[in-house]
Amino acid sequence: MARIGMTTTVPVEIILAGGHVPVDLNNIFITGADPVRRVEAAEDAGYPRNICGWIKGLYSTVVDTDCVDAVVAVTQGDCSNTHALMETWQMAGVEIIPFAYPFDRDVDMLRLQMQKMASALEASWDRVLEVKAELDRIRRKVAEVDRLTWAENRVGGTDNHLWQICCSDFNSDVEKFERELDEFLATAIVAPPRKQKLRLGYIGVPPIFPDLYDHVESMGARVVFNEVQRQFAMPYDEADIIEQYRRYTYPHGIFYRIEDILAEAARRQLDGVIHYVQSFCYRQIEDMIVRKKLNLPILTIEGDKPGCLDARTRLRLDGFIEMLK
Amino acid sequence: MFCGMDLGSRAVKIVVFDGTAITEQKVVETAHFYKQCGAHTADGFAVNFDALISQLPSVLTVTGYGRNSLNIVGAEIISELKAHTIGALWQTGLTDFTLLDLGGQDSKVIRVRGGRMDDFQLNDKCAASTGRYLENMATVLGISLDEMSQHYLNPIDLSATCAIFGESELIGRIVEGVPVAELAAGVNYSIFRRIKPMLLALASKTVVFTGGVALGPAVAHWVREETGSEVVVPPQPQINGAIGCAIQAMKGNDQNVSRN
Numbered sequence: 001m002a003r004i005g006m007t008t009t010v011p012v013e014i015i016l017a018g019g020h021v022p023v024d025l026n027n028i029f030i031t032g033a034d035p036v037r038r039v040e041a042a043e044d045a046g047y048p049r050n051i052c053g054w055i056k057g058l059y060s061t062v063v064d065t066d067c068v069d070a071v072v073a074v075t076q077g078d079c080s081n082t083h084a085l086m087e088t089w090q091m092a093g094v095e096i097i098p099f100a101y102p103f104d105r106d107v108d109m110l111r112l113q114m115q116k117m118a119s120a121l122e123a124s125w126d127r128v129l130e131v132k133a134e135l136d137r138i139r140r141k142v143a144e145v146d147r148l149t150w151a152e153n154r155v156g157g158t159d160n161h162l163w164q165i166c167c168s169d170f171n172s173d174v175e176k177f178e179r180e181l182d183e184f185l186a187t188a189i190v191a192p193p194r195k196q197k198l199r200l201g202y203i204g205v206p207p208i209f210p211d212l213y214d215h216v217e218s219m220g221a222r223v224v225f226n227e228v229q230r231q232f233a234m235p236y237d238e239a240d241i242i243e244q245y246r247r248y249t250y251p252h253g254i255f256y257r258i259e260d261i262l263a264e265a266a267r268r269q270l271d272g273v274i275h276y277v278q279s280f281c282y283r284q285i286e287d288m289i290v291r292k293k294l295n296l297p298i299l300t301i302e303g304d305k306p307g308c309l310d311a312r313t314r315l316r317l318d319g320f321i322e323m324l325k
Numbered sequence: 326m327f328c329g330m331d332l333g334s335r336a337v338k339i340v341v342f343d344g345t346a347i348t349e350q351k352v353v354e355t356a357h358f359y360k361q362c363g364a365h366t367a368d369g370f371a372v373n374f375d376a377l378i379s380q381l382p383s384v385l386t387v388t389g390y391g392r393n394s395l396n397i398v399g400a401e402i403i404s405e406l407k408a409h410t411i412g413a414l415w416q417t418g419l420t421d422f423t424l425l426d427l428g429g430q431d432s433k434v435i436r437v438r439g440g441r442m443d444d445f446q447l448n449d450k451c452a453a454s455t456g457r458y459l460e461n462m463a464t465v466l467g468i469s470l471d472e473m474s475q476h477y478l479n480p481i482d483l484s485a486t487c488a489i490f491g492e493s494e495l496i497g498r499i500v501e502g503v504p505v506a507e508l509a510a511g512v513n514y515s516i517f518r519r520i521k522p523m524l525l526a527l528a529s530k531t532v533v534f535t536g537g538v539a540l541g542p543a544v545a546h547w548v549r550e551e552t553g554s555e556v557v558v559p560p561q562p563q564i565n566g567a568i569g570c571a572i573q574a575m576k577g578n579d580q581n582v583s584r585n
Contacts, residue, residue: 291526297444312431316447319406323442 004121005068007058007085008078009168009232010099011114011245013135015072017128018121022169023068029057030208035306038064047088052280053208053305055081063092070095072117077101077251079282097121101251111242132241135170138178141185142167142233148185150224150268153193157202157213157223159184164229165206194222198324199269201225203261203290204276204283208303212317215309216274219321225268227261254286258293265296272297272324274317279304297324328374328382329570330397331408332358332389334429334457338567341378344575349378350564369396386574388566403573405566410435410442412569413533416559423529425520425548426565427536429456432516434523446523453491454519456536462512465492466505473509474541481511491515513543517551524552531555535565 004020005028006012015022029035035057041064042056043049062068073086075098086096097120102109118128145163149155163181170177198221202212206229213223231250238244249257265273273296277284287300299320301313309317326348331338337358341349353362363372374381385400388408395402405428413424414437424435432454435445448454463473481503483494491512498508516538524532532554534545539562549556559565 302449312447315405315431319404319442319445322404322407323445 002069003067003172004097005062005071006074006169007071007082008074009248009250010072010074011117011128011241012169013128013131013241014114014118014121014123016135016174017118017131018123020121021172023172024166024169025058025061025068025071026054026206027166027169027171028065028067029054029061030210030306032061039305045088050280052079052081052278053303054205054278055079055085057306059085059088062089062094068094070097072097072099074251075100076103101245103253105246105252105256107242107246110246114242114245129241132244135174136234136237138170138174138181139167139234140237141178141181143235143237144185145181145188146230146233146235148188150199153222153224154191155188156194156217157226159188160223161202161206161213161226161229164226164233167233196220196222198222198271198321199224201227201261201265201268201270201273201296202276203227203257203273205278205281207276208278208306209309209313210306211308215314215317216321219318220325221271221321223274225264225270227257227264230264231260254289255293258290261294265294270296272299272320274298274320275300277302326380326382327571327574328378328385329408329567329572329574330372330385330387330389330400331405331564331566331570332387332395332397333566337362338564339377340564340567340571341380341382342568342571342575347561347568347571349380350561350567351377352564353377366398369398371398382574384574386570388570401574403570405431406433406435406442406445408566408569408573409433409535410437410569411572412565412567413437413535413559414440415572416561416565416568417533417557419531419533419557421529422531422533422557423524423527423554424533424535425524427456427459427516427520427534427538427544429460431455432520432523434520434527436527436529444527446526448519448523453487454516456538458491459512459516459538461492462495463509465495466499466508466512468505468509470537471541473512474538474543476506476509477513477543477546478510479507480514481507483511483515510543514547517544517547521547521551524548524554528552529554531557533557533559535559535562537563539563 002020003023004015005023005025012022038057038060039053041060047056073096099117100113142163149160200221200223202223228250236247249260275290275298279302291298301316327342329340336352337355339351362376363370387397387400388403388405389395409426420440422437426433432448436443463470532548534556539558545556
C-alpha cells in the first residue's frame with residue numbers, strides 16, 4: 001500500500017482499487033500549518049516569484065514533507081506549469097505517474113489513459129468498478145449537501161465548498177469521510193434556512209482565501225454554486241466510469257465548462273457570479289470568454305499567496321454585492 | 326449639516342453639504358488627520374470636527390480604501406464604488422455614463438445606467454495603473470502632478486510593465502536628453518493604456534472622469550481620441566468621493582440621486 005499524491009482530481013477509484021491511499025496535494029498544502037512558508041520554500045529553491053502559488057505550494061509540500069510515495073501528475077487538462085512541477089519533482093527524486101485528460105474528450109484516449117494508470121498502480125479493472133460503486137453511494141450524499149445548499153438554503157458556502165472539494169481524495173480515508181459526512185448531513189437537514197437574499201455562483205479554481213464564503217455571507221449574499229468543487233464530487237451519477245471522467249468538465253476546456261455553468265446558474269437562480277482566477281494562471285485569459293458567454297453580472301477576483309482576503313479584494317466583493325442589492 | 330469624508334491613502338477629503346449646496350470642503354493629509362484631527366477610542370476613531378470644519382455635522386458618511394477597515398465613530402460607511410457613483414451622478418446630472426476614477430491605489434471604471442451602478446472593473450494587481458504611479462513618475466521628472474497632467478503631445482514609448490522598473494526606464498530616457506514634456510506625455514499615455522481595456526469593456530457615449538489627474542487635459546485627450554467617447558470632467562473631480570458621501574448622508578440609502 002502506497003500513498004499516492006495527485007496534482008488535481010484524477011480517477012481516484014483506480015488509486016483505491018490498487019490498495020493505495022489517495023492524497024490530494026492541494027488539500028495537504030492549503031490546510032497545512034503554514035502554507036505561506038511552503039510557497040516561500042519553493043521560491044528559496046528557485047521557483048520564480050511570478051508563478052502560481054498553488055504550483056509552488058505543491059512542490060514544497062511533496063519535497064519538504066514525507067507525505068506521499070509517488071504522484072499522479074496531470075499533464076494534459078491542467079496547466080503547463082504542472083509539467084515543470086513534475087520535472088522539478090523528478091529532479092528531487094519523486095516518482096511520477098503521468099495522467100492526461102484528452103483535450104477533445106476522446107473516449108478511447110481517455111480509456112487508454114485510465115487503463116495505463118490502473119496498470120501503473122496494479123489495480124484490476126473489476127476492483128476499480130467495485131470501488132466506483134462504493135464511492136458513488138457517498139457522492140450521492142455529497143450531492144445532497146449541495147442540494148441542501150441551493151434548494152433549501154440550509155448549508156453555507158464554506159461547507160458546500162469543503163465537502164465537495166474533499167471528494168478528490170475523500171480525505172485519504174473513505175470510511176471516516178462517510179461517517180463525518182453522515183454526521184454533518186444529520187444536522188444540516190434540520191438546520192434553519194439561511195436568510196441572505198443574494199444568490200451567487202463561484203466559478204474557477206478553488207479559492208486560496210479561506211474566509212471568502214464567510215465574508216460574502218457577512219455582506220448579505222451567499223454562494224450557492226461552487227462550480228469546480230462540484231465537479232470534483234462527480235455530480236452526474238454516471239454509471240460508466242469512462243463516461244464519468246469524460247463528463248467531468250474541469251480539464252476539458254472553457255466552452256464545455258460554460259455549458260455546465262449556464263445550466264446550474266439557471267437551475268440555482270443565481271444573481272451574479274464570482275470568477276476567481278489565480279495570479280499568473282493561464283485561466284485569467286479565459287475570463288474574456290466567461291464574460292462574453294455568461295449573461296450574468298460577473299466579478300473577477302484574483303488571489304496570489306494563501307491568506308485571508310486583502311483590502312483590495314474585499315473592496316471588490318463589497319462593491320459587487322452592493323451593486324447587486 | 327451633512328458631512329461626507331473620503332479617507333484616501335494620501336489625503337482625507339471632507340465635504341459639508343447643507344441640503345442644496347456644498348458649504349465647506351477641506352483636504353488634509355492622511356497622516357495629519359489621524360495624528361491631529363481626532364483620537365482613537367474603544368469605539369473607533371473619534372473625529373474632532375472643531376479642528377476641521379466650522380459646524381458639527383448632523384449626519385456623517387465616510388468611505389475609503391477597504392471599507393471594512395474603517396472605523397469612524399458615528400459614521401455610516403459606504404464603499405468607494407458607491408460613493409464615487411453618487412458623487413458623479415450629483416456633480417454631472419447625468420444618469421448614463423462610464424465613470425473613470427484614477428485614485429491613489431486604484432483605478433476604477435464604473436458603468437452607470439439609469440442612475441445606478443450597472444457593472445465595474447478595477448485595475449489588476451499592479452501599481453502601474455494608479456495615481457501613485459503618476460506621483461512617483463512626476464517626482465522622477467522633478468515636476469508637479471498638475472504640470473505632468475498637462476502633457477500629451479509626442480509621447481515617448483515606455484515599455485516597462487512594472488511601476489518601479491518604469492522609473493529606471495524614465496531615468497534612462499532623461500539621460501538621453503528627451504524633453505520633459507515628451508517624457509510626461511509618455512507617462513500619461515502609459516497609464517491610459519492600462520485603463521483603456523476597462524473603458525472599452527464598459528463603454529458609454531460619455532465618460533465622466535474624476536480624481537486629481539482629471540484636472541489636466543492629458544488622459545482625457547486619449548480617452549476622447551482612442552475610445553470615441555465624450556469626456557465630462559465634473560466641477561470638483563478631486564473630491565468626488567467625499568461629495569458622494571455627503572449626498573448619501575442626506576439621502577440615506579436611496580441610491581437614485583440626481584442633482585435636482
